[in-house]
Amino acid sequence: MIQKIFTSPVNLVVKIGEKVQEEVEKEYYDIEHIQKKLIHLQMMYDLDEIEEETYKQSEKDLLMRYELAKKREMEQWNE
Numbered sequence: 001m002i003q004k005i006f007t008s009p010v011n012l013v014v015k016i017g018e019k020v021q022e023e024v025e026k027e028y029y030d031i032e033h034i035q036k037k038l039i040h041l042q043m044m045y046d047l048d049e050i051e052e053e054t055y056k057q058s059e060k061d062l063l064m065r066y067e068l069a070k071k072r073e074m075e076q077w078n079e
Contacts, residue, residue, distance in 0.1 A: 029069040038062050 027033055041062065045055040 028065060029072055031066065031069045031073065034062055034066045034069060038066075 038059065041050075041055060041058050044050045045052070050058075
């Protein structure tokens with residue numbers, strides 16, 4: 001009984017951490033979210049709100065995420 005009193009807060013923190021990680025991964029691998037970010041990035045570049053180097057690096061990162069997300073999606077379909 002006393003052990004449960006002391007471990008409950010720790011278990012709650014662990015569950016919250018797991019939920020946060022799950023949400024971060026969901027956003028990181030969400031194809032629609034990545035596509036929206038790519039569009040937003042393109043708009044910022046077209047409006048001269050960001051430098052070309054920043055645009056190219058951000059685009060590269062987003063395209064890498066997109067590729068990973070597509071691979072992950074295909075793996076889930078194959079299971």
